Amino acid sequence: MTMHPFDDAISLADKGGSRFAGRTTPAFANMVGPFGGSTAAALLQAVLQHPDRQGDPLALTVNFGGAIAYGDFEVVAKPARTNRSNQHWTMEIIQNGEVTTTATAICGVRRESFDSTELGFPAVPAPGDVEEQHLPEFIAWAQNYEMRFTEGGLDPANPNPSESASSRSTLWIRETPARAVDFTALTAICDSFYPRVYLRKGAMMPASTVTFTVYFHADEAMLARQGDDYLLGSARAQRFGNGYFDQVGEVWSRDGELLATTHQLVYFKG
């Protein structure tokens, strides 16, 4: 059986002593180095695979310190603090003796409580009523996702698109080939929104994520219920200035359960 390209991209060999060997794959290449979403997913994968892990992911923060070269890398994932109901992790990626990426994660036990989703599920047409749109082919990682934008899509056929007053994109998204969503796949989808500045300015320009956070609202059972169905993602920037913009995003199940909220700060030149 062939491994799914996403599982291949985040697959790690446990070397013992909280060290894991990984390597980039061409399928998840970005314009320079690997897709940040698969890097973040590999960092989470190290925690999930660690023999001392307790509980499911609650939060993940990844700081992209330096470019990762195509090839081998090492993930170090250590429990910094283990409590009765949660566990705090620190991680890093090391390549050629240098730290390229730092990260933290929190795993924990969920218990029943007051339940309310205050954020509203976006009013959107069904996935079958929205055309599929491909990001340009030179963005290799994006070819692993089926994307159906209900607003804020990129039009690769129009090299001179107009500026947009809103930086919001909303889209139905799922992996292609199909794969059931789990915590690692959800992490990567949280980083799958193309840079908001492209949309506002109507042009591509150098942009790279500096820091990226996911809050997991879904537990394992909720994710298992999704199978490989479409998820709905929506993201916007709040402020652009002095070479950086922030992004806030949401990922929903098809039937309106909020699976994750996500934030990032992005460097751009333009």
Next chain:
Amino acid sequence: MTMHPFDDAISLADKGGSRFAGRTTPAFANMVGPFGGSTAAALLQAVLQHPDRQGDPLALTVNFGGAIAYGDFEVVAKPARTNRSNQHWTMEIIQNGEVTTTATAICGVRRESFDSTELGFPAVPAPGDVEEQHLPEFIAWAQNYEMRFTEGGLDPANPNPSESASSRSTLWIRETPARAVDFTALTAICDSFYPRVYLRKGAMMPASTVTFTVYFHADEAMLARQGDDYLLGSARAQRFGNGYFDQVGEVWSRDGELLATTHQLVYFKG
């Protein structure tokens, strides 16, 4: 000259080797242990005070792993990666040989770029037209802030408030006694919103921040222009469930500049 209570709370002695000695102060006590906002500010202060620091803060994430006991603590702050235009830091607080808190920060150089604040400045009355409201006296740290809620205040005079359909609070806030805002003070203000679940449920209950992030949109000059004037804070939760809720927040200058955006994930029991 007496030190301002906030400066006293975050003051650190540089012990060399990326280690700093701090201690909690009664003025910034919370119900159990110190106010998370002053703990986060002390972690950032270690970076700011570090002899190798380059650039101003761009982002900070603090993970509250375990309760900090009143008394002495040690902050370890190390540059993990230094690039031409930014620097990635990892920090931790150690008390009695145990890691209580992990954190990461990114400092960097800001350059002129496309500038647009897409988020709207809330429509609110001027600070002088809003009554001051004190959080209950047993929340010691809150007595260091003048708070004027324009929506979503806590009414300490009403022990049985009603539930609220919205978890949003918006308030004018400044330090008391007056102190010019800087990156550390802005950090603490980003964590000054009382737990959103109190507002939704109309009742206090155990709640504590698990992880907290600040994205700094302001640079040093923008902060210097604020002096000790009121800032406008606004925060809401997006989802409550399985014992956790998230919070998204904004802090604005009085004249409508977005200084910081902030996120946190909070444990609660109720």
